[in-house]
Amino acid sequence: MSGVSTYGQSKSDLRVLAFDVFGTVVDWRSGVMREFAAIARERRLTVDPGAVADDWRRRYRPAMDEVREGRRPWAVMDELHRGTFREVIRKFSMEALTESDIDRLVLAWHHLPPWSDASAGLSEMRDLYILTTLSNGGMALLVDLVHGGYLPFDCVLSTELVRSYKPDPRVYQLVPSLLGVRAEQVMMVAAHADDLAAARGQGLRTAFVRRPQEWGTGRVKDPDFPVDINANDFHDLAAQLGA
Amino acid sequence: MSGVSTYGQSKSDLRVLAFDVFGTVVDWRSGVMREFAAIARERRLTVDPGAVADDWRRRYRPAMDEVREGRRPWAVMDELHRGTFREVIRKFSMEALTESDIDRLVLAWHHLPPWSDASAGLSEMRDLYILTTLSNGGMALLVDLVHGGYLPFDCVLSTELVRSYKPDPRVYQLVPSLLGVRAEQVMMVAAHADDLAAARGQGLRTAFVRRPQEWGTGRVKDPDFPVDINANDFHDLAAQLGA
Numbered sequence: 001m002s003g004v005s006t007y008g009q010s011k012s013d014l015r016v017l018a019f020d021v022f023g024t025v026v027d028w029r030s031g032v033m034r035e036f037a038a039i040a041r042e043r044r045l046t047v048d049p050g051a052v053a054d055d056w057r058r059r060y061r062p063a064m065d066e067v068r069e070g071r072r073p074w075a076v077m078d079e080l081h082r083g084t085f086r087e088v089i090r091k092f093s094m095e096a097l098t099e100s101d102i103d104r105l106v107l108a109w110h111h112l113p114p115w116s117d118a119s120a121g122l123s124e125m126r127d128l129y130i131l132t133t134l135s136n137g138g139m140a141l142l143v144d145l146v147h148g149g150y151l152p153f154d155c156v157l158s159t160e161l162v163r164s165y166k167p168d169p170r171v172y173q174l175v176p177s178l179l180g181v182r183a184e185q186v187m188m189v190a191a192h193a194d195d196l197a198a199a200r201g202q203g204l205r206t207a208f209v210r211r212p213q214e215w216g217t218g219r220v221k222d223p224d225f226p227v228d229i230n231a232n233d234f235h236d237l238a239a240q241l242g243a
Numbered sequence: 244m245s246g247v248s249t250y251g252q253s254k255s256d257l258r259v260l261a262f263d264v265f266g267t268v269v270d271w272r273s274g275v276m277r278e279f280a281a282i283a284r285e286r287r288l289t290v291d292p293g294a295v296a297d298d299w300r301r302r303y304r305p306a307m308d309e310v311r312e313g314r315r316p317w318a319v320m321d322e323l324h325r326g327t328f329r330e331v332i333r334k335f336s337m338e339a340l341t342e343s344d345i346d347r348l349v350l351a352w353h354h355l356p357p358w359s360d361a362s363a364g365l366s367e368m369r370d371l372y373i374l375t376t377l378s379n380g381g382m383a384l385l386v387d388l389v390h391g392g393y394l395p396f397d398c399v400l401s402t403e404l405v406r407s408y409k410p411d412p413r414v415y416q417l418v419p420s421l422l423g424v425r426a427e428q429v430m431m432v433a434a435h436a437d438d439l440a441a442a443r444g445q446g447l448r449t450a451f452v453r454r455p456q457e458w459g460t461g462r463v464k465d466p467d468f469p470v471d472i473n474a475n476d477f478h479d480l481a482a483q484l485g486a
Contacts, residue, residue, distance in 0.1 A: 078423075126390075129326075130386055130387075130390055132386075137424060138421075138423070139421040140421065140422045141399070141423075142424030143373055143375075143397050143398045143422060144373075146397050146398070147369075147373055147397040154386050154389050154390040154399070155382070155386045155389070155398075155399045156397070156398045156399070160421070178381075178382040178383065178403070179382060179383045179386060180321075180381070180382075180383030180384075181383075215344075223351065
């Protein structure tokens, strides 16, 4: 709960909660595993769906970094996923998969299940704060997640709007610049310390949400710097925010 | 109901409904009149609130055109409203108004009442289609309207994202480009023929919604070109869309 007192000093001034999505709002691992397991049965593959999901996800940050650092042209997350999944295919010798299977798997990221507390917790916070996404997912992908998950966001913001990826500072500046508030009136909510560190560097407040099942391990690595809020789930976050 | 048959031919392919907001979803005239009437009482002004609202609104298109045509730098709608209201003050000799009164009036556009059928009608359409705004209002303004009106949009898109105004073709291209659909999978919904004409020019489908009280006159000027749907309100639109 480090930093709660700092937060409390200007609580009434907080206007916008900006949510990371993958791992924070939705459970990418279960969603990808489920789709992969269905396809694996059809193709008679005996590869562990959890290992595939985890390996695919680990290849995501390096691909984004290539774009962010200008080593490859802008590409939305779907395109990055398509490219990195070819590497996963080689690693697990899954050449039996067809192009249509790959399409299905890339599309699975558009229909990931929200964590069980996400929709209700967001509803609790919605009356007091403006809720937006702030995610590496492309606009189309995020809109599909918001729509399919009945997630009560007021706004969808994606790093696509600056054609870069986290932790590019321009990503975090999107929220104050488009929503007409000062940086300190925005709180970044994420299950990942690196996202919060970058948000903090741009003057946003920070809320860490513990998602011990993001990688299926039950373990969480708390940020090693002070955050304004450290919450166990969205209900706890709502309660700490006075909602 | 012109064009309904054309629309029906590929009905299942329609994915996104893009809504104009001022006049189509929200009742700018009543909202502005109410705020102005309250301020006029405080300042002992005897100016007709309807005349002020209508005059202010008529100055909006020329101001946007200046930006769109590059005759003045980019400015969000709030800034245009602030500038055009100074002209309204001169016209109606309302020099008694203070800067804080002007702030209140500019902000009134962030809290306009939705038409009575808007929220429920959108909810009816939401299960079958992705719902986005596509408005000249800035992102902050639109997010306030969506939030305050409990409007179940999946996404907020503003002409601010291309730093221009309707009928700039880039405005209409925002929807297919950001939401990952083809232009013909998008239907522009508006109470204004010129908006629909521009959308049609970019390959979007068109739905005209009759809003006879937009200017308080009870009169509607139907488009003089074929639209895919001509609806009396959002419930009628939902019904014609099979929702």
